Each structure stands twice: as structure tokens, then as C-alpha cells.
Amino acid sequence: MSTIGTAAQPLRVAIIGAGPAGFYAAERLFKEPELVIEVDMYDRLPTPFGLVRNGVAPDHQKIKSVTAAFDRIAANPRFRFFGNVELGRDETVDDLKDYYHQILYSTGAQTDxxxxxxxxxxxxxxxxxxxxxxxxxxxxxxxxxxxxxxxxxxxxxxxxxxxxxxxxxxxxxxxxxxxxxxxxxxxxxxxxxxxxxxxxxxxxxxxxxxxxxxxxxxxxxxxxxxxxxxxxxxxxxxxxxxxxxxxxxxxxxxxxxxxxxxxxxxxxxxxxxxxxxxxxxxxxxxxxxxxxxxxxxxxxxxxxxxxxxxxxxxxxxxxxxxxxxxxxxxYKGVALPGVPFHDSWGVIPNNGGRVVDPATQEPLVGQYTAGWIKRGPTGVIGTNKPDAAETVENMLADARQGLTLSPSHGTADEADVLVHLRQPCTISYADWQRLDALELSRGKEQGRPRIKFTRIDEMLDALDLKPASEPQ
CATH class of the missing domain: 3.50.50.60 (FAD/NAD(P)-binding domain)
Known part of the structure; x- marks a missing residue:
């Protein structure tokens, strides 16, 4: 059997949530020189960037320029984005355990x-x-x-x-x-x-x-x-x-x-x-x-x-x-199906980013968290970088000790087949870049930075993607 983290068997990581914490975690993972790592990032929306897109004030365009750094992270050949894929609707935690060595939850704090x-x-x-x-x-x-x-x-x-x-x-x-x-x-x-x-x-x-x-x-x-x-x-x-x-x-x-x-x-x-x-x-x-x-x-x-x-x-x-x-x-986070949650604090219970069993306080092998869903709604966008780094250091330490999940379908191709079987209208990063270009073009026509697509069906139409039940 190949050692996990090699070219023959990369360390496979699923990141749930495509906001700053998720991207910063991916960045740190890719900088690890001793392990070959593949990252699949999921978001329930077709678009990435979380609060940078949907929370930063529209009159603060300079803050949104951080997405250029996220684009560079996404350009890594070992990175994939699966947009319009929701945990609990299209995939379960048990599914992820069957396809990945490690799972990182970075879904933010979504309610007031x-x-x-x-x-x-x-x-x-x-x-x-x-x-x-x-x-x-x-x-x-x-x-x-x-x-x-x-x-x-x-x-x-x-x-x-x-x-x-x-x-x-x-x-x-x-x-x-x-x-x-x-x-x-x-x-x-x-x-x-x-x-x-x-x-x-x-x-x-x-x-x-x-x-x-x-x-x-x-x-x-x-x-x-x-x-x-x-x-x-x-x-x-x-x-x-x-x-x-x-x-x-x-x-x-x-x-x-x-x-x-x-x-x-x-x-x-x-x-x-x-x-x-x-x-x-x-x-x-x-x-x-x-x-x-x-x-x-x-x-x-x-x-x-x-x-x-x-x-x-x-x-x-x-x-x-x-x-x-x-x-x-x-603000407080929202519980994810199948993931431990501290209701009064609005966070996933964790120790340094390692998700813990609420009853025993023992780490759950292969499960981690970063960002607001980890620590609560504190800090600014950049605060998520050291927060994600702390979690990733623990992920890497566990991987070196062999403390990972043991997926029965541990390849990128197998994960891709599952995702598209469950959600045929999955959005890739290349798809997002096409949407991005269209939004920028629509904005330019009116002298604005961009005009967003604000309905999922409009996004799918723009990409010529239709649910299986609809005629092509």
C-alpha cells in the first residue's frame, strides 16, 4: 500500500465552505513541501468567496481585491472547486469519509x-x-x-x-x-x-x-x-x-x-x-x-x-x-448535518481546529474546522489566515502520524463521479471564471464594477447547465 501524501496516493482533503478561511487553509496545505495534497473545495452556492462576495459592503471594492489571491490558490492543479453542492442535500459526512482522508469545515457564521x-x-x-x-x-x-x-x-x-x-x-x-x-x-x-x-x-x-x-x-x-x-x-x-x-x-x-x-x-x-x-x-x-x-x-x-x-x-x-x-x-454559525455543534456558542466544538466529540472531548479523526464556525465571528478577513494555519498545522501533524480517515474510494476521479451523480449541475472553478467574466462585462456596459447574477437558475442558464429533469 502506498504511503498517504505521495504522488501515488495524495493526501485527499475536502474543504466545506469556499470563503476566506477555506482558501487560506488550501493555501497553507499547498505550501507543505513534504506531502502531496489534493484539495476539493465545496460550497452550496455556485459562486466562491463567501462573505467577500456576499458580505463585504459594495462600496468597499478594495477589500474585495483579496479574491485575486484566492484565484492564484485555485490555479494550483491539485485544487478543484465544486460549487452548487450542499452538505446534507447532495453529500453527507459519511460520503466524505468514504472519499477523503481529511475534512475541513469552514462555513462561517450565517445568522444574527x-x-x-x-x-x-x-x-x-x-x-x-x-x-x-x-x-x-x-x-x-x-x-x-x-x-x-x-x-x-x-x-x-x-x-x-x-x-x-x-x-x-x-x-x-x-x-x-x-x-x-x-x-x-x-x-x-x-x-x-x-x-x-x-x-x-x-x-x-x-x-x-x-x-x-x-x-x-x-x-x-x-x-x-x-x-x-x-x-x-x-x-x-x-x-x-x-x-x-x-x-x-x-x-x-x-x-x-x-x-x-x-x-x-x-x-x-x-x-x-x-x-x-x-x-x-x-x-x-x-x-x-x-x-x-x-x-x-x-x-x-x-x-x-x-x-x-x-x-x-x-x-x-x-x-x-x-x-x-x-x-x-x-452572529453565530449554523449546524451542519452530521457535524457536532455547540448551539449556545454557535460554533463547531474543537481544540485547535480539531473537531471534538462533545461528550468525550476527544478529537474526531480526520475532521477539522476553521474560520468563524471554529472560533466565532471575530476579526476581519485577514484574521482567518492565522486561524486556518493553526488548523492546518494540526491536520499535517495528524497526517504524518497516520491519524487520518481511511476512504474506500480515495481518488480524485472517484470523488468527481460521485459529485456529478448527486449534483449534475455542479459548478467548477472554470465555470465560475466564466460567470465572473460575464458579470464584469455586464458591469462595464453600464460603467459599474460588475453586475451580479443573483439567481442560481440564471447562473446555470448563463453556463448552459440545466437540471436533468429539464430539456436541454
Missing amino acids: RPLGIPGDDLLGSHPATEFVAWYNGHPDYRDHHFDLTQERVAVVGVGNVAVDVARILCRTPEELLKTDIADYALEALRHSRVKEVYILGRRGPAQAAFTAPEAKELGELADCDTFVLPEEAELDPLSQASMASADRADLRKVEIIQELSRRQPVGKSKRLYLRFLVSPTELIGDEHGHVRQMKLVRNELHATDAGSLRPRATGHTETLDVGLVFRSIG
């Missing part, structure tokens, strides 16, 4: 955490991730409806996603025309009646999770005045003390926020309010069950025994008239 307050389920109250996926053209969300006839919107949370949502709502159609925002979203936002947007943070400026560049952008919108209440921009004594050890980026972020608090309106048609030290306590609906008001409580900061600064409600309250609410207070 609820506010947990009365009225959270009213019409007009939405997870921010659904709005983000909608304006980015995610096939699962393109038919969602958001009532943009409302004039006042609240975005709960002060992370980059919350700021992205607020910024997109406040952009002019002319600004959005320079982006790759989904065409239907562009049209809907063109007719938006939104006039005021509130970003609500439960702690102070020093604790805001968004970055200094994001804060700076809020003050540079073409037709939107941005405000911060002076009293909310000031740092309390505890925050002042914490800033003594802050890095330059955090210091600059607070400086920008305080600069915004000194601004006067210049007559732009929209207004954006960046609020701090407030928490929603209730959403109030109208007679039709649609949100119309939000109750807020004023907070103060206190130091925990661990030294962190946490918000504590005071007796001061206010009511905000809003007809649309987006929550962006944290």
Missing part, C-alpha cells in the same frame, strides 16, 4: 443573534445580515423585502457591519452606481424614503467595534449630515483610563467621533446619528404589527471584576420613532 427584547419579532425588525446579503445579491435573500418607505431607521450595534448598513442607507444613487451592489437593490434604494438613520451603541466611543476608517467614511457621505451628541462623544473616567493603553488606531477612532460631535449641519437631505451609551429595551408596534417606536435606556459604564467595561442601565429613558430596525449585535 436576536435583541431579546419585547417586539423583536415585529414586522420591520430584521437581522442586519439579511439586509447585507440582500444588497449584495445573495441568491437566498434577493427576494426579501425591506420597507424603505420608512423615513427613520435604527441600526442596533456599532460594529463594521452596522456601519456598513447605515452607510448604504445613506448613500446617494450616484454613489451606489460606482459599486457592485445588486441591481434590484440599487433600484429599491433609488426610491428609498429614508431620511434619518440612527446607529445605536450600548457602550461608549472608546468601546465601539468599528474601525477608524469606517468612522471617517461616515463623515464623508455626499448627501448626508452625520452627527454625534457632544455629551455622548465625551469619554467617562473609566474610558479615559482605558485609553492610556490604547493603540493608535483606537485613539484615532475616538478623535474622529469627537470631531463629528463638533460638526454643524450643512443642509444635506439625510441625517445620520451615531449614538452611544444607549440600549433598546422594547420595540413598539402599530395596529398592523409593524414597528413604529423603539424604547431606549441610557447606560453608564462600570468595571467588572475582570477589568472590562460593561454597560449598566440608568433610570433615564427615551423613545425613538422608527419604522425599520436592523440588529447587528453578534
